[in-house]
Amino acid sequence: MRLIIEDDYQQMSKKAALLLASQVRLKPNSVLGLATGSTPLGMYNELVSMYQKDEIDFSEVKTFNLDEYYPLSPDNPKSYHHYMYENFFNHINIRQKNINILDGMADNVEHETTEYEIKIHETGGIDLQILGVGSNGHIGFNEPAERLNVTTHLVNLSEETIKANSRFFANKENVPSKAITVGIATILKANRILLLASGENKARVIKETISGHISTQVPSSLLQTHPEVAVIIDKNAASML
Numbered sequence: 231m232r233l234i235i236e237d238d239y240q241q242m243s244k245k246a247a248l249l250l251a252s253q254v255r256l257k258p259n260s261v262l263g264l265a266t267g268s269t270p271l272g273m274y275n276e277l278v279s280m281y282q283k284d285e286i287d288f289s290e291v292k293t294f295n296l297d298e299y300y301p302l303s304p305d306n307p308k309s310y311h312h313y314m315y316e317n318f319f320n321h322i323n324i325r326q327k328n329i330n331i332l333d334g335m336a337d338n339v340e341h342e343t344t345e346y347e348i349k350i351h352e353t354g355g356i357d358l359q360i361l362g363v364g365s366n367g368h369i370g371f372n373e374p375a376e377r378l379n380v381t382t383h384l385v386n387l388s389e390e391t392i393k394a395n396s397r398f399f400a401n402k403e404n405v406p407s408k409a410i411t412v413g414i415a416t417i418l419k420a421n422r423i424l425l426l427a428s429g430e431n432k433a434r435v436i437k438e439t440i441s442g443h444i445s446t447q448v449p450s451s452l453l454q455t456h457p458e459v460a461v462i463i464d465k466n467a468a469s470m471l
Contacts, residue, residue, distance in 0.1 A: 231440060231453065231454065231459045231460070231461055232459065232460045232461065233440065233460075233461050233463075233471075234460060234461065234462045234463070235463055235464070235465060235468045236462065236463070236464055236465075237464065237465055238428075238464050238465070239272055239428045239429075239464050240272060241464070242272070242426065242428055242462050242463060242464045243271075243272025243273045243275070243276055244272075244276050245462050246270070246272075246273040246276075246360070246424055246426055246462050247273045247276035247277045247280065248276075249424060249460065249462075250262070250273070250277065250358060250360070250424070251277065251280055251285070251286050253357060253358045253422070254286055254287070254288065254291060255286070257357060258287065258289075258290045258291070259290040259291065259292070260290075260291055260292075260357045260358060261291075261292045261293070261294065261350075261353045261354065261355065261356050261357045261358075262291060262292070262293045262294070262356070262357065262358055262359075262360070263293075263294050263295075263296060263356040263358065263359035263360060263412070263417070263420055264293050264294070264295050264296065264314065264318075264360055265295075265296050265360045265361055265362045265370075265426075266295065266296070266297070266310040266313050266314065266362075267362045269362040269426050269427065269428060270360060270362060270426060271317060273360070273426065274317050274318040275317075277318070277322070278318065278321040278322060281321070281322045281323070282321075287323065288322045288323050288324040289323050289324070289325065290328075291324055291328060292328040292329075292330070292353055293324065293328065293329055293330060294330045294331075294346070294349070294350055294353075294356065294412070295310060295311075295314060295330065295331045295332065296361070296370040296371075296411060296412050296417075297310065297332065297370050297371045297409050297410060297411040297412065298310045298311065298331060298332040298333070298334040298409060298410050299334050299406040299408070299409050300334050300335075300336075300339070300384060300406060300408045300409050300410050301334055301335055301406070301408075302334040302335070302406055303334065303335050304331070304333070304334065304335070306334075308398060308399060308404075309334055310331065310334075311331045311334070314329075314331060330346070330349055330350075332346060332382070332410045332411075333410075334410065336410070339384045339410065342410065343381065343382040343383055343384070343410060344382075346382045346412070347381050347382050347416065350416065355419055355420065355421065356416075356419065356420035356421065357420070357421050357422065358420065358421065358422045358423075358424065359417055359420035359422070359423045359424070360424050360426065361417070361423060361424065361425045361426065361450075361453075362425075362426055362427065363425060363426075363427050363432065363435055363436070363439065363450045364390070364391055364394065364435070365390065365394060365431055365432060365434075365435055366388060366390045366391065366435070366448075367435050367438060367439065367447070367448035367449050367450045367451065368388075368391060368449055368450070369414075369417060369425075369449050369450050369453070370411040370412050370413075370414075370417060371385050371387060371391070371409040371410075371411035372385070372411060372413065372414050372417075372449045373385060373386075373387065373388045373391065373449070374388070374446065374447045374448065374449060375446055375447075376446060377446065378413070378414045378446050378449060378452075379413045379414070380413045380414055380415035380416070381412075381413040381415060381416055382410065382411065382412050382413055382416060383410070383411065383413055384408060384409075384410050385408065385409055385410075385411055386407060386408055387405075387406070387407055387408060387409055392405045392407065414449060414452060418452065418453075418455065418456055420456075421458065422458040422459075422460075423453060423456055423458065423459045423460070424459075424460050424462060425439070425450070425453060425459060425460070425461045425462070426462050426463070427461070427462075427463045427464075427467045428463065428464040428466065428467050429464070429466050429467055430466045430467070430469055432463070432466075432467045433466065433467055433468070433469045433470040433471075434470060435448070435450065436461070436463055436467050436468065436470070436471070437470040437471055438450075438451060439451055439453060439454075439461070440454075440461060440471065441471070
């Protein structure tokens with residue numbers, strides 16, 4: 231793993247945006263795996279600013295989002311579909327046909343997850359995967375467990391994750407208890423991975439991710455097995471290293 235420690239969240243976000251932009255410039259038709267949540271927001275803001283300055287072109291880029299709440303309509307303001315358009319896609323020149331987001335209202339979840347895997351495979355796989363990390367080590371919505379699903383699947387969210395995500399909802403009871411997520415093996419098949427984390431509340435899990443034992447109880451620790459991972463964090467998240 232390559233560890234990059236920046237002074238603060240803003241600098242971390244700028245660094246992540248620069249690395250993603252480099253990928254797109256080197257390969258204009260890159261396939262990007264994208265994450266949601268509070269951590270990547272700064273990166274998306276930086277990328278939008280770069281696009282507005284004509285410093286990056288997304289017209290040939292294809293994207294696959296990591297996860298989506300289930301069941302939750304794409305037009306629900308709390309859905310990750312809405313998040314991506316509100317914070318990124320509406321502000322850049324990406325083509326609608328190149329955007330792939332899991333359907334949080336799919337009638338047949340098994341069919342939805344199988345088709346998603348096929349689409350990723352048909353594009354040639356993910357060139358660069360962006361990840362956040364939960365305080366319990368989840369990446370995507372792959373929660374700590376004795377066994378982890380390798381491909382895209384429906385998952386029951388842990389109490390810890392529901393509590394952590396309740397800040398985005400009116401209250402804890404409004405947080406969906408399930409989600410559809412890309413699996414661990416699919417994540418690890420990406421050519422390159424960027425893991426982002428900020429804040430003291432992520433310090434323990436960053437330590438376990440980078441220097442702990444590899445365990446399905448800390449899913450992010452499995453990133454140690456990947457040859458091309460950059461971990462970009464701020465000083466607060468690095469406080470236990």
